[in-house]
Amino acid sequence: MKAKNRDQSLSDSRELDGSYDQLTDSEEDDFELSTVCHRPESMDKLQEQTKFSKKELQVLYRGFKNECPCGVVNEENFKTIYSQFFPQGDSSMYAHFLFEAFDTNKNGSVSFEDFVFGLSIILRGTINDRLNWAFNLYDLNKDGCITKEEMLDIMKSIYDMMGKYTYPTMQDDIPREHVESFFQKMDRNKDGVVTVEEFIESCKKDENIMQSMQLFDNVI
Numbered sequence: 001m002k003a004k005n006r007d008q009s010l011s012d013s014r015e016l017d018g019s020y021d022q023l024t025d026s027e028e029d030d031f032e033l034s035t036v037c038h039r040p041e042s043m044d045k046l047q048e049q050t051k052f053s054k055k056e057l058q059v060l061y062r063g064f065k066n067e068c069p070c071g072v073v074n075e076e077n078f079k080t081i082y083s084q085f086f087p088q089g090d091s092s093m094y095a096h097f098l099f100e101a102f103d104t105n106k107n108g109s110v111s112f113e114d115f116v117f118g119l120s121i122i123l124r125g126t127i128n129d130r131l132n133w134a135f136n137l138y139d140l141n142k143d144g145c146i147t148k149e150e151m152l153d154i155m156k157s158i159y160d161m162m163g164k165y166t167y168p169t170m171q172d173d174i175p176r177e178h179v180e181s182f183f184q185k186m187d188r189n190k191d192g193v194v195t196v197e198e199f200i201e202s203c204k205k206d207e208n209i210m211q212s213m214q215l216f217d218n219v220i
Contacts, residue, residue, distance in 0.1 A: 040071070040112040050116050051124035057116065064112050072109040075099045089163025097154060101137045127210075131200045138199075145193040152179045 040046065046057055067073070067081050075096065082095040102110045102118045121133045136142070140150045155175040186194045186202040194202075203209045 046113070046116060050120035052116065052120060060116055060119070061112060064115060068112075072111045074109050075103075078110060086161050086163070089161045091161040093157035094154075094161045097137060097140065097157060100140075101133070127204065128200060131203050132196065134203075135196045135199045145195050146199065147193055148179055148183055151182065151194075152176055155179055 040061070043054060043057065046052070047054060050057070052060065065071075068077065073081070078099045079092050079095040082098070083091050085091070099110065102114050104114055104117070118133070121129050125133070135146065138146045138151055138154055140153060152175060155178055159175055183194065185206075186198050188198050188201075
């Protein structure tokens with residue numbers, strides 16, 4: 001009787017969750033159930049709220065679950081995972097900014113939902129969706145505008161991430177020079193900050209930015 005009740009509770013858990021079986025095409029064992037601290041929403045909801053297919057969500061979830069067995073990732077683990085893609089440089093600061101952008105609930109962790117919602121915008125969103133997401137990344141204090149210092153912080157973190165092997169002769173003042181150039185183009189009314197409207201308008205007029213965004217169209 002106890003075993004039956006136990007099996008029923010596990011079955012109810014899976015039914016209420018409505019996601020693990022669908023996302024992985026497999027049954028969770030008791031150990032997995034005991035270690036998972038967050039379970040994603042149902043497959044139907046995730047398909048409705050993102051632009052990924054069921055198969056794509058399953059692939060993404062397997063990878064996420066492999067790196068984050070408990071169902072969420074904190075900033076330190078996120079930095080560790082991200083550093084694997086850029087071993088030649090220091091990606092910690094850029095990973096911090098990226099984590100802040102994915103952590104939309106500001107609770108210090110990124111769930112699978114947070115991850116796929118952000119990824120859906122980056123990879124499948126409209127140009128405006130993607131540019132709005134990029135603006136949010138650069139707007140570090142989330143006050144609705146980007147300052148030179150905020151843009152410089154992001155730019156420096158990108159150069160640090162790419163490493164000296166990529167930019168062996170780069171001078172320390174190069175990131176600031178790039179920021180000054182960007183700001184001259186984006187800050188239309190010369191008030192010292194870039195609004196989301198200025199940011200989107202400027203990016204749309206930049207052929208290089210538009211081409212770089214199209215590279216993500218068929219990533220998955």
